[in-house]
Amino acid sequence: MTRELDEATLEALAIGAGILGTGGGGNPYYGKLYVRRLLREGRRVRIVAPEDVPDEALVVSVGGMGAPTIGIERIHRGDEPLVALRALERHLGRPATHLVPGEIGGANALRPLAVAALADLPVVDGDGMGRAFPELQMDTFAIYGVPATPAALADIYHNVVLFPALRDAVTLERYARAVTVQMGGAAGFAFPAMSGAELRRVVIPYTVTLAVELGAAILDARRRHADPVAAALAVTGGSVLFRGKIVDVERRLAAGFARGVVRLEGIGEDRGSELRIDFQNENLIARRDREVVAVVPDLICLVDQETAEPVTTEVVRYGLRVAVLGIPAPAMLRTPEALAVVGPAAFGYPDVEYRPLPGIYGGDRIAAQRAASSERNRS
Amino acid sequence: MTRELDEATLEALAIGAGILGTGGGGNPYYGKLYVRRLLREGRRVRIVAPEDVPDEALVVSVGGMGAPTIGIERIHRGDEPLVALRALERHLGRPATHLVPGEIGGANALRPLAVAALADLPVVDGDGMGRAFPELQMDTFAIYGVPATPAALADIYHNVVLFPALRDAVTLERYARAVTVQMGGAAGFAFPAMSGAELRRVVIPYTVTLAVELGAAILDARRRHADPVAAALAVTGGSVLFRGKIVDVERRLAAGFARGVVRLEGIGEDRGSELRIDFQNENLIARRDREVVAVVPDLICLVDQETAEPVTTEVVRYGLRVAVLGIPAPAMLRTPEALAVVGPAAFGYPDVEYRPLPGIYGGDRIAAQRAASSERNRS
Numbered sequence: 135m136t137r138e139l140d141e142a143t144l145e146a147l148a149i150g151a152g153i154l155g156t157g158g159g160g161n162p163y164y165g166k167l168y169v170r171r172l173l174r175e176g177r178r179v180r181i182v183a184p185e186d187v188p189d190e191a192l193v194v195s196v197g198g199m200g201a202p203t204i205g206i207e208r209i210h211r212g213d214e215p216l217v218a219l220r221a222l223e224r225h226l227g228r229p230a231t232h233l234v235p236g237e238i239g240g241a242n243a244l245r246p247l248a249v250a251a252l253a254d255l256p257v258v259d260g261d262g263m264g265r266a267f268p269e270l271q272m273d274t275f276a277i278y279g280v281p282a283t284p285a286a287l288a289d290i291y292h293n294v295v296l297f298p299a300l301r302d303a304v305t306l307e308r309y310a311r312a313v314t315v316q317m318g319g320a321a322g323f324a325f326p327a328m329s330g331a332e333l334r335r336v337v338i339p340y341t342v343t344l345a346v347e348l349g350a351a352i353l354d355a356r357r358r359h360a361d362p363v364a365a366a367l368a369v370t371g372g373s374v375l376f377r378g379k380i381v382d383v384e385r386r387l388a389a390g391f392a393r394g395v396v397r398l399e400g401i402g403e404d405r406g407s408e409l410r411i412d413f414q415n416e417n418l419i420a421r422r423d424r425e426v427v428a429v430v431p432d433l434i435c436l437v438d439q440e441t442a443e444p445v446t447t448e449v450v451r452y453g454l455r456v457a458v459l460g461i462p463a464p465a466m467l468r469t470p471e472a473l474a475v476v477g478p479a480a481f482g483y484p485d486v487e488y489r490p491l492p493g494i495y496g497g498d499r500i501a502a503q504r505a506a507s508s509e510r511n512r513s
Numbered sequence: 514m515t516r517e518l519d520e521a522t523l524e525a526l527a528i529g530a531g532i533l534g535t536g537g538g539g540n541p542y543y544g545k546l547y548v549r550r551l552l553r554e555g556r557r558v559r560i561v562a563p564e565d566v567p568d569e570a571l572v573v574s575v576g577g578m579g580a581p582t583i584g585i586e587r588i589h590r591g592d593e594p595l596v597a598l599r600a601l602e603r604h605l606g607r608p609a610t611h612l613v614p615g616e617i618g619g620a621n622a623l624r625p626l627a628v629a630a631l632a633d634l635p636v637v638d639g640d641g642m643g644r645a646f647p648e649l650q651m652d653t654f655a656i657y658g659v660p661a662t663p664a665a666l667a668d669i670y671h672n673v674v675l676f677p678a679l680r681d682a683v684t685l686e687r688y689a690r691a692v693t694v695q696m697g698g699a700a701g702f703a704f705p706a707m708s709g710a711e712l713r714r715v716v717i718p719y720t721v722t723l724a725v726e727l728g729a730a731i732l733d734a735r736r737r738h739a740d741p742v743a744a745a746l747a748v749t750g751g752s753v754l755f756r757g758k759i760v761d762v763e764r765r766l767a768a769g770f771a772r773g774v775v776r777l778e779g780i781g782e783d784r785g786s787e788l789r790i791d792f793q794n795e796n797l798i799a800r801r802d803r804e805v806v807a808v809v810p811d812l813i814c815l816v817d818q819e820t821a822e823p824v825t826t827e828v829v830r831y832g833l834r835v836a837v838l839g840i841p842a843p844a845m846l847r848t849p850e851a852l853a854v855v856g857p858a859a860f861g862y863p864d865v866e867y868r869p870l871p872g873i874y875g876g877d878r879i880a881a882q883r884a885a886s887s888e889r890n891r892s
Contacts, residue, residue: 221677225604293684296675298600305672312691 136186136256139179139247144169146349147342151243152444153366153459154345156433158392158416159240159266160198161446168212169244172251179247180256183504184339187232187258191330194219194230195262195275196249197242199287199310200320214322216249217288221296222324225284234258234333236273236323238341239266239416240446245322260337264464264497265433268391268415270310271303272476274466275326278336282306285325289317297325338464340500344369348496352442362442363457371493372461375420375427376409377402377439380454385447391415392447396436401455409458411436413447418481420458429483431468431476432491433461462493515565515635518558518626523548525728526721530622531823532745532838533724535812537771537795538619538645539577540825547591548623551630558626559635562883563718566611566637570709573598573609574641574654575628576621578666578689579699593701595628596667600675601703604663613637613712615652615702617720618645618795619825624701639716643843643876644812647770647794649689650682651855653845654705657715661685664704668696676704717843719879723748727875731821741821742836750872751840754799754806755788756781756818759833764826770794771826775815780834788837790815792826797860799837808862810847810855811870812840841872 139147148166151159169179187193196215223229230253235246238261250257262273276282282303287295287310295313300306306325314321328336348369355365367373378398385394393414400407409427412419417434420427428434436445439457467476468490478486494502518526527545530538548558566572575594602608609632614625617640629636641652655661661682666674666689674692679685685704693700707715727748734744746752757777764773772793779786788806791798796813799806807813815824818836846855847869857865873881 224677225675291680291684293679293688294677295679295688296604296677298603298673298675300672300674301670305670308695309672309674309692312695313688316687316691 136180136182139173139181141170141173143346144173146353147346148244149349149352149444150345150347151238151240152446153348153435153437154238154433155240155266155444155446156416156435157413157447157450158268159237159242161448162241162244165241165244165248169247169251172248177251178254179250181259181342182232182256183259184334184337187330187333189329189331191231191333192226192228192327193232193234193258193330193333194222194324194327195234195236196322196324197236197245198320199270199314199323211290212248213252214288214290215245215324216252216322217292217294218286218322218324219249219253221288221294222284222286222327225286225296225298226327230255230327232256232258232330234337235261235342236270237261237263237266238345239263242266243345257342258333258337259342260339261341262336262338264338264341264467264495265431266416267476270307274336274338274472275328276303277472277475280326280328280332280336282326284327285310285323287313287317287321287323289321293317338466338497340504341497343500344497356441363437363439366437366442366459370459370461370496371499372433372459373491373493374457375434375460376400376407376422376458377404378409378456378458380450380452380456383450383452396450398456398458411458414481415447419478419483419486420460426486428460428491429478429486429488430481431463431472433459433463435459435461460491462491462495464495465498515559515561518552518560520549520552522725523552525732526725527623528728528731528823529724529726530617530619531825532727532814532816533617533812534619534645534823534825535795535814536792536826536829537647538616538621540827541620541623544620544623544627548626548630551627556630557633558629560638560721561611561635562638563713563716566709566712568708568710570610570712571607571706572611572613572637572709572712573601573703573706574613574615575701575703576615576624577699578649578693578702590669591627592631593667593669594624594703595631595701596671596673597665597701597703598628598632600667600673601663601665601706604665604675604677605706609634609706611635611637611709613716614640614721615649616640616642616645617724618642621645622724636721637712637716638721639718640720641715641717643717643720643846643874644810645795646855649686653715653717653851654707655682656851656854659705659707659711659715661705663706664689664702666692666696666700666702668700672696717845717876719883720876722879723876735820742816742818745816745821745838749838749840749875750878751812751838752870752872753836754813754839755779755786755801755837756783757788757835757837759829759831759835762829762831775829777835777837790837793860794826798857798862798865799839805865807839807870808857808865808867809860810842810851812838812842814838814840839870841870841874843874844877
């Protein structure tokens with residue numbers, strides 16, 4: 135099933151991606167404007183279901199690398215990931231046939247769409263994180279065995295750095311992060327490359343659809359003067375962990391990452407309680423009055439309590455009144471292999487236990503519905 | 514003219530390269546042992562005069578990147594630059610025909626010989642610095658217009674990073690330095706690639722011969738119980754700036770460089786005076802009682818006052834009695850284009866004026882002698 139992206143879908147996608155960014159991944163706003171301009175220029179973006187990607191396809195993940203706090207101050211050209219893609223294609227000696235987002239959370243949900251519009255390539259409905267994560271080895275492509283290299287980075291001046299062969303994704307993360315810092319804190323990337331058959335094995339499916347449905351539900355609730363937060367929960371499978379006012383933000387830029395702590399004072403039913411959220415680009419751990427209530431890879435998302443507009447790490451500030459959503463992680467992130475890479479220990483919290491939030495991740499729900507419906511069609 | 518390297522020549526070369534390293538470039542000792550082992554295994558190293566390199570040759574500069582203080586603690590495999598060379602050749606789609614040292618000072622004088630032995634490629638008698646410098650844009654290849662990219666780096670695990678197209682050598686320095694730090698502070702490199710015709714335009718000629726003659730003169734003086742320091746001066750065209758005891762060394766590792774200050778108290782004729790030397794991997798500026806007496810790109814070399822053994826930045830220590838040699842820089846480093854890149858301002862000393870030391874750089878003398886002799890042969 136292929137659908138073509140229109141402006142309304144793009145608008146919804148940007149909101150959904152902002153929430154799924156769990157505070158990080160960069161604000162999708164610039165990316166949305168860029169893709170909208172490309173659509174208005176007559177370019178098109180096709181979204182293709184994973185099951186419709188041919189086995190022998192060459193699928194490449196593209197996006198941007200860098201701390202979101204830099205992304206907001208330093209405007210991208212927009213074609214950096216395309217320059218990286220072209221360098222990777224030259225190295226591979228063959229052109230990409232499909233693109234796939236590395237992460238559906240934040241700005242990186244939009245960047246593949248821009249590359250797709252520029253290069254007229256279809257984008258797979260799925261991604262490698264089902265959310266956003268700060269480091270590049272933290273995607274299901276790497277976790278489930280797709281080699282991270284060859285990989286390419288490009289900067290705003292179209293300088294290109296190629297990684298033909300590194301021993302693993304963690305090494306790529308270190309080397310590419312160091313280059314990204316030198317590139318002014320932001321780079322476009324193209325990696326990994328995989329076949330269509332590999333893609334289907336490792337991708338978290340239907341997350342583009344999830345982000346669109348999430349944003350559309352919120353927009354619809356706003357129009358109907360219904361509760362946008364409730365609408366978001368219905369689509370994502372999440373619950374409200376806390377409602378409160380942001381009373382403190384500690385934020386520092388360290389080694390290319392935005393790290394810090396956000397503190398909230400409860401309001402309404404949560405009056406008298408405090409919530410503390412640790413983040414590294416993305417929100418990692420939520421503690422209510424010192425008790426852990428949600429842990430990475432489950433999604434901890436701050437949204438405006440009235441509009442459900444996402445509140446990202448780089449815009450979070452004193453006085454905002456927010457709802458903190460806890461959204462169950464995709465099943466593919468809850469396996470032992472995945473938890474070794476994206477669980478609390480991997481983020482420097484060896485003493486925090488991962489206790490899964492109840493519920494089913496929205497993308498997994500969509501996948502189950504699609505499977506059931508195609509089963510029905512077949513019988 | 515092609516000569517084959519033997520063990521005696523290698524021994525002399527290592528001493529000469531140590532002195533021409535002006536304190537930096539890494540200690541040639543490990544490199545010498547490695548090349549000696551390769552020679553004993555039956556491999557060969559051919560040294561070719563620049564005029565004997567065909568115009569259409571593919572000449573590649575190879576060596577190691579990193580702070581010398583790391584090189585002494587972290588032993589290289591030795592084949593890192595070869596791995597980088599192979600990656601560059603694959604990228605270029607053709608094999609190298611010749612190697613050329615990037616710098617004749619320090620360990621990088623030896624590394625191309627090891628690659629030459631492993632790959633059975635001839636090494637050009639010349640280099641890009643006529644000494645050692647801390648940053649890679651500081652060679653005559655970059656100064657006189659050879660594009661710095663494509664370039665390749667490889668680490669001890671044979672991880673490879675390729676820079677297909679960066680806008681200039683300074684960008685390569687920044688990006689490659691950042692990767693080198695992630696590689697554990699040491700990497701093998703292969704760049705730039707150039708034709709034989711280009712090489713002849715930009716290379717500082719006969720510096721391998723200079724290093725060999727320098728080391729041989731010192732070894733010969735030691736055997737004859739003559740003064741090795743005087744022998745070194747005769748070959749290099751230098752003079753003694755100061756004789757003294759090292760009384761203080763400030764050294765720190767910053768952003769992949771060894772930076773600091775060495776202080777000497779005069780002995781003999783220099784008693785009562787003090788010499789202060791600022792270094793960044795290499796010695797940059799010598800001040801005698803606050804008066805500047807030698808400035809980069811002229812060579813400031815510490816040698817043991819009895820043996821003329823080089824005293825490098827990473828082994829310099831309290832109590833050593835040394836002669837400080839001031840050696841005139843190659844003519845190719847004294848042009849306005851070169852001084853903009855390797856003069857005192859480029860090292861953060863905008864207020865220090867470059868006043869050339871008197872005399873002629875040893876390599877320039879050899880070049881003049883060769884030119885005169887080939888003129889005679891022709892007439």
